[in-house]
Amino acid sequence: MAKQDMSEAELDARHAEKMKKKKAARDKIMATKTIEKGLLIVHTxxxxxxxxxGFGMIFRALGHGMKVAVVQFVKGRIETGERMALEKFSDQVTIRRMGEGFTWETQNRQRDIAAARQAWETAKELISSREHSIVLLDELNIVLRYDYVPIGEVVDFLRDEKPDDVHVVITGRNAKDELIEIADLVTEMTQIKHPFRSGVKPQIGIEY
Amino acid sequence: MAKQDMSEAELDARHAEKMKKKKAARDKIMATKTIEKGLLIVHTxxxxxxxxxGFGMIFRALGHGMKVAVVQFVKGRIETGERMALEKFSDQVTIRRMGEGFTWETQNRQRDIAAARQAWETAKELISSREHSIVLLDELNIVLRYDYVPIGEVVDFLRDEKPDDVHVVITGRNAKDELIEIADLVTEMTQIKHPFRSGVKPQIGIEY
Incomplete structure (x- = not known):
């Protein structure tokens, strides 16, 4: 019988049956998921x-009472909303800020390289310490794209030295293939529509 | 001169020049962005x-001291990390929870329809009240996909009745074309790699 010819009661019955099957299928699949491990997550x-x-994950973990760390590789953005919100959880969160804004703001390559290198050393320490359940490396991809820190060095550390019980989240456009290759979870954010195109300016709570 | 033949000093000078141009181009573009308005944002x-x-935006706004509201259309997920983190900002946030988990958990279509309808009425009230800078309609797309609330009704309200100074964020896969059509900002999250495929189970701080 076609859906449009069904009575509400028939639709309800069909729905219950369909959802029951979906739930059974889902439960069966999820029963096979038994591994627990610190993931390497990439948002690009x-x-x-x-x-x-990335910050949404950090706040969710904070809600659970977990300890987290954030290393900011490029943006000065954390100064604003996120930072003020993170202050409510100051006993659970470690923030390391590097760089002084977007690279096209600074125009000083040697200073950017030094800042990136220092941020990466800090990131390694925070991850290795195992004191934080999640370490967010915000905009690391930009640093890798400019080769301010060699991708090989980052891949070697994350693959061979990252403790098994620490989640690492890396953000930034143009994630390198070598990083995607070793990651457990990769999501690509694709722009379908953007308000700047209609002359809308960056707004509080939206862009910063 | 090819990049690999340049000295560090030459690379630095080229970088400074390039970044200066980038910054000038960006500043020029941003100067044309003068409109301030409440956006309709879709994550699908x-x-x-x-x-x-969506929750990341909520926490960023909370950090700025803004008032926000969250209406949860389907998931029971908010019970966990996000909810506990939001409790730190209880004077700034209004949470309305509807539904009792994924639809394939409940298997009761009439109850789902009633819950969705009630959630949508609540959403309209929260948006119209202008008491919240951002209203997050979490998983509204799932409700629209099942036609539990008619898309035409939702589009009419958001296009014609939403106050100009309220941002609305809508999440959920399979956003309807009619919604994308009227949205200001649409981002599609594309799955490149997922750990469930390797037998990894949902973990605290990652999935919930």
Whole structure:
């Protein structure tokens, strides 16, 4: 019988049956998922939401009472909303800020290289310490793209030295293939529509 | 001169020049962005990060001291990390929870329809009240996909009745074309790699 010819009661019955099957299928699949491990997560792509979702994970973990760390590789953005919100959880969160804004703001390559190198050393220490359940390396991909820190060095550390019980989240557009290769979870944020195109300016709570 | 033949000093000088041009171009573009308005933002796609980025925006706004509201259309997920983190900002946040988990858990279509309808009425009230700078309609797309609330009704309200100074963020896969059409900012989260495929189970701080 076609859906449009069904009575509400028939639709309800069909729905219950369909959902029951879906649930059974899902339960069966999830029963096979038994491994627990610290994941390497990458948010990349040209769309919005890469860092925002990274910070969303950080806040979710804070809600659970977990300890987290954030290393900011490029943006000065953390000064604003996220930073003020993170202050409510000051006993659970470690923040290390490097760089002084977007690279096209500084125009000083040697200073950027030094800052990136220092941020990466800090990131390694925070991850290795195992004191934080999640370490967010915000905008690391930009640093890797400019080769301010060699991708080989980053891949070697994350693959061979990252403790098994620490999640690492890396954000930034243009994630390198070598990083995607060793990652457990990769999401690409794709821009479908952006308000700047209609002349809308960056707004509080939205862009910063 | 090819990049590999340049000295460090030459690379630095080229970098400074390039970044200066980039900054000038960016400043020029941004100067044309003068409109301030409440945006309609949609996070869709099959990848992770849709709700997480939505909550990331909520926490960023909370950091700024803004008032926000969250209406949860389907998931029972908010019970966990996000909810506990939001409790730190209880004077700034209004949470309305509807539904009792994924639809394939409940198997009761009439109850789902009633819950969705009630959640949508609540959403309209929260948006119209203008008491919240951002209203997150988490997983509204799932409700629209099942036609539990008619898309035409939702589009009419958001296009014609939403106050100009309220941002609305809608999440969930399979966003309807009619919604994308009227949205200001649409990001699609695309799944590139997912750890469930390697037998990894949902973990605290990552999935919930």
């Amino acid at each position: 792509g040209k769309g919005k939401g890469k860092s925002t979702a | 796609g099959k990848g992770k990060g849709k709700s997480t980025a």
